Amino acid sequence: MATEYLSEKHLRGFDKYKYNAKDTSPLSIYVMHPFWNSVVKIFPDWFAPNLMTFLGFLILVLSFILLSLADWSYYASSRTYPQHPPVSNLVFLIIGVGLFVAHTLDGIDGKQARRTNSSSPLGELFDHGSDSVISCLLPIGVYSIFGRDEKDYGANILLLYLIVCVISATFYISHWEKYLTGVMFLPWAYDFSQLALVVIYIITSIFGYEIWKGTYAFGFEFRYLFVLTTMGGSVVLSLPNTIWNIYVSYRDGTGKNRSFFHAVEPAIPAVLLFVVASLWAFLSPTDILQLEPRIFCLTVGIIMSNICCHLIISQMTETRAKCFNWLLVPLMIVATLSVSTNLGSLELYLLYCLAAVALILHFHYACSVVVQLADHFNIYVFSLEKRSPKAARVSNGTK
Template sequence: MLQLRYVTEEQLAGFDQYQYSAVDTNPLSVYVMQHLWNRIVKIVPLWIAPNLLTFSGFLLLLINYFVLSFYDWDYTASGSQLIPNWVWWFAALSTFSAYALDSIDGKHARRTQSSSPLGELFDHGLDSWATSLFTISWFSVCASPGGSPGLSEHTMFLFLSIVLLNFMLSHWEKYNTGVLFLPWGYDLSQVTLVTGYLLTAIVGVEIWYKPLVFGYYVTTVSLTLIIACSVFLSLPQTFYNIYTAYQRKTLKQDSLYEALLPLVSPALLFSLLTVWVALSPCNILIKQPRLFLFMVGVAFSSVACRVIVCQMSNTRSESFHYLLFPLALVVFAAVTGLLGRLEESVFMAFTALTTMAHVHYGVCVGRQLSQHLNIHIFSMKKRAQE
């Protein structure tokens, strides 16, 4: 594989000075889950590299996503009860395992004295992709193309967009404050997902298609809750933390423009995607709901990883992600009718190229930091000096 040097010399120097700082005030995490993770991490052999735990969790999510894709490509199998029951048991097991591995990798790194900026970047970079995989896999449980009682395609796109933007808010907050305030919604969402898969396996998918109190369905309630939590919990907490840093004169950025710069590319990304969804002549989201949502997740992760690199290296965020330019061309050609019947084919090609480019970026950045820090990604051994 052709290795490009995506990380600049200035950023590499920034990684040399990096110190991890995080705050976790979530009661579920502090009083319940952390005690469980402290017990589980003790059974992990000391020779296993922390990044191997991180990557194993991500692979489990990918496998779960591909299994659900095989049985439910267009998000219609759940309502017809065509998905075998073992799939839901596997989804619960893989989701919990990925959650556990993501929670103990840092503990294992400190336990083996192998913590490094590469480990954090590897963790958060994969998290930026895993966030979408968690979400679009869950849609197989409660999707209902066409609308109520399940989630319609457009509702799924809205749901995923809100989840991903919440992820970006956490890292935008860290870009400005230097501290990662772990979101309360993460542990709650993981416990909810595992519980939901278990309920589906035990009771059946019909549980999600029955109205609750006042005739509202679970899907409607869940979307309302995630919007409410974003507007009334996540956003106010983020602004409060940034304001507190401003009051203490510990803000990393010295102007409003620099502070808002990491949000420009995500805002443009979701604006372009929304235009495509709303004006697509062939209704691309309706035609290819799973693949379109997968592309959204990959494109977001590509943007988010650049922000995370700049945030960790204490360097200036890029103004525009390169992906926005080909995306803008594709969206323009699609919505104006220039692509005609080729829209779906061009969309598939764009998705494949975006995925390959993002994987290539991740591999190259991992190798570059591995060489710079003189450590192996998946081994506890030090690299040989060149």
């Protein structure tokens, strides 16, 4: 029997949950939604929305693995390290096409749910939980286009870590906003960033990574232009709207009207994560971030995804958000040991162990929650077939 992470209070909250979202992005309204409305009609009525979500997630995970195998250390896009062969243009093409397909599946899963009258809180949680993982995989992957060799128009690994933190935080803040306002205001930066990455991958597949080695308009180099647009887009397009929406909800009494302490509670585990991880990165005797940037950033992203999933459940079930996440404990232990003692090569192995623990515990949590909700609502996760009462598994005393 799967571990039951959801309490009776959570399940009652899911029973009462109603989806409430607003999408004001011009790109989404005038371009993407009309396109998605046409694409969703291609799929048969028996095709489960959660299967669309999972296929999109799987495509991006496989793309991440493919690019990691081709350029583990971020030297493949450097012309001064010939011992590291460049990533094949075909790989960039596959990843670009895969990203577009995954983004399309992410855009039509909700439409398929409404089209087949199969919308459920499980579908939304499954969708947003998957997105919380992808929000860290995408920047870790795209960094391979310009690489880490600063002598050849690459960017310092610290910028990669900063981008991962900013994008993960932006995703988290959008759900924190819903926790306070009761409305999911879909961020403008989402569609823009996804399509921009598709274009970048396709251009790279045609002209090679060398196309980004140079100075462009107004003296900008691509590495800095990418960083500025990525972080600027996340902050400028999202943060002001978030602050305004929260202010209006308190001013007009349209939100949850939580007390100041309850309102800031969700920030505590996220801030702890970034503070502890950053101190470890900067104070590490072996310079662990430079030594193994891909695993370090992935570990931070997975822990952040777990924190985000807990917040998503809290805002969907009208329960109080947790101010601590237990995945922070192994991170704090490993970071403290690494910084306070000279572990040498052992620090790297501790990072690998931490990454494995974070991945296993997070996906155990995610799978267990999905199974528990499917049992509670008496539905199949990846099928629209009706589940008979006898097929329903007991979940917290309910069927």
